[in-house]
Amino acid sequence: MKKSIAVLLTLLALFAICAGNVWAADPKVRLVLKDLDTDPNSAQFIDLIEKGMAAAGTPVDIEIVKIPAGNYAEKLSLMIMSGDVPDLIYFQGGDDKLAMQGILEDLRPYVAKSKYFKALMDQHSVQRLESYPYLAWIAPPRIRTPMIRRDWYDSLPSAKAVTANPTTDTYYALFKDLVAKKGASYGISITGATNGVEELDAIFDACFGITSTWLKGTDGKWVYSRVTAFEKAKLEFYAKLYKDGLLDPEYLTKKWDSKEQVFYEGKAGIIPGVAPGSVDVYVNKMMKAQGTDLVALPPAKGKAQGLTPFVDVTKEARGFAIASTSKNKAAAFAVLDFIWSPAGLKIAKLGMPGLHYVDDGKQYVLTDKYSEWYNGWFGDSFNGFKTDKPLSRPIVTPAATAAGDLAKKYMMPDKTILIPEQYITNWDAMTNLYKEYVADIVTGKQPISAFDEFVAKWNKAGGVDVTKYANTILK
Structure with a gap:
């Protein structure tokens, strides 16, 4: 009898353990992410992430936290200060004050132990995390590269000369040839109405010696770069371009749309654009307008060589944080790490199967609806993205990818x-x-x-x- 009772108790204990394993709740991660709560595909998106994480051995239950309409940064801060603190938080401003109050977790230990996340961070992101360890974000630096039509590039020796030896002289010669030999109205157009000469600066700042917002002089003191002799020499060069008809004479009235338009019409030989995002748009529009691809050109070299805007490496302007009060910190970071795994990137970058792409057995066919999918929910980078089947067409054009690579190569960390x-x-x-x-x-x-x-x-x-x-x- 005693033996039977012992066996029964053992079986009951085993059943309790098994039942506990079956019915144990997955860790809940409350996620707040700008605009995700209003996206029509959000439920399916989260469901795919949860299934992918379960298959990877890190099951979670993700709850999307809704934010009231209005300024996201302000509404998010109000929500957190009222005591409603999600586990995984996307910030787009307003995080620094919360970090100072100890509300945000130091992410460096999580990144250091990550399986995928750390390996896919670019150098500027690594520097930002080390300087300000409360936000993590994987995205390319927002740097402008000068773009020229491929058909014009291929037919102009002066364009090849810029690639081989980019200087103010070779750029000047190319601008001249674009007008004289290709019928362009001017060599380059920029968004002067909104950005002044910043888009010209992307090409020429460094060659004149302007490599950051503040420069260290020979006396060891810091001086604002825009009041230096370097700036004066650069502006003298710009004035020459304008006087000689090589800079768009209406640049001060140009905004992004009118600048692009004169490029597609063949009036402007070159325009700078943020790589790879804006450049990708330029390529697709130029293919429709003129049937030609684009080529990214390197920045001019002289005292230095680099592209701008200068990259602030003190902190991320946007990114994900984990609440220091969260009971599921590891699970919250596991969501980020999964997104940057091959399986996670497939979900994040391709969108919803059957809607944004179709698997025909041989390849993933991107549908007409793909343009409606935002593939940057968890970061704009395509680092690590490689599908298990070919794509029917590239998500990012090769020219834009090349421009993005150039931007990373020539980025300049800021001193500001x-x-x-x-x-x-x-x-x-x-x-x-x-x-x-x-x-x-x-x-x-x-x-x-x-x-x-x-x-x-x-x-x-x-x-x-x-x-x-x-x-x-x-x-």
Whole structure:
């Protein structure tokens, strides 16, 4: 009898253990991600992620947290400060104050032990995480590359000369040839109405010696790059391009759409664009307009060589955080790590099967609906993306991919500061002063000698105080 009872108890214990394993709840990860709660495919998207993670041995139950309509950063901060803190949080601003309060987890240990995430981070992302360990994000740097039509590139020796030896002289010669031999109205067009000469700077800043927002002088002191002799020499070159009809004479009125239009029409020989995203758009539109691909050109070299905008490596401007109060921190990071696995990338980048792509047995056929799928929910990078079957067409055009590679190669880490609140009004006025003088000097309304007048006014408007402050921060 005793033996029977012992056997029965043993069987009951085994049943309890097995039942516990069967019915144990998967760890719940509450996820908040801008616009995901309103996307019509969000439920299926999350379901695919959950099934993929279960198959990978890391099952989770993902709950999408809804955010009230309005400014995402503001609504998210209000929600968190009210005590509703999700486990996995996408930030697009407003994270730094929460990090200072200890609300966000240090992600470095999780990234260090990750199976996929760490290996796919670009260098600027690694630097940002080390400097500010509360946000993680895998995306290419937002850098502009100059683009030229492939048919024109192939037929112009001066274009090949720029690739082989990119200098101000070879670029000038190419601009001249685009007008004289290809019928372009001007060599290059830029978005002057919104960005001033920033798109020209993408090509020429570094060659004149401007490699960051603040530069260290020979005396060891930091100086704002836009008030240096380097800037003066660069603006003199820009003024020559304008005077010689090589820079779009209407650049000050150009916005992104009108700049693109003159490129597709053959009026502009070259336009700069953010690689690879904007460049991919340019390629597809140029193929429709002129039936030709595009080629990315390298930045001009001189005192240095690089593309801009300068890359701020102090912190990510957006990305994912994990709440320090979360009871499922490991599970929350496991979601990110899975997304960057081969199985996760297939879901994130291809979209919903049957809707955004179809498996015909031999390849994945991207449908007409694919353009409606946002493949950057968890990061814009395509690092590590390789499908188990061929695609019917590339997601990103080869020209855009090449431009993105060029952007990574020539990115320049920035040396910059956050402008203190007491100087913000002055800084805005100083920035406007710079834009006014640049426009007048480039278009010939003022001679290059007016640059010295600008520097004097800039210093008087607050430049002296801001420079003193910068020298207490920068090392």
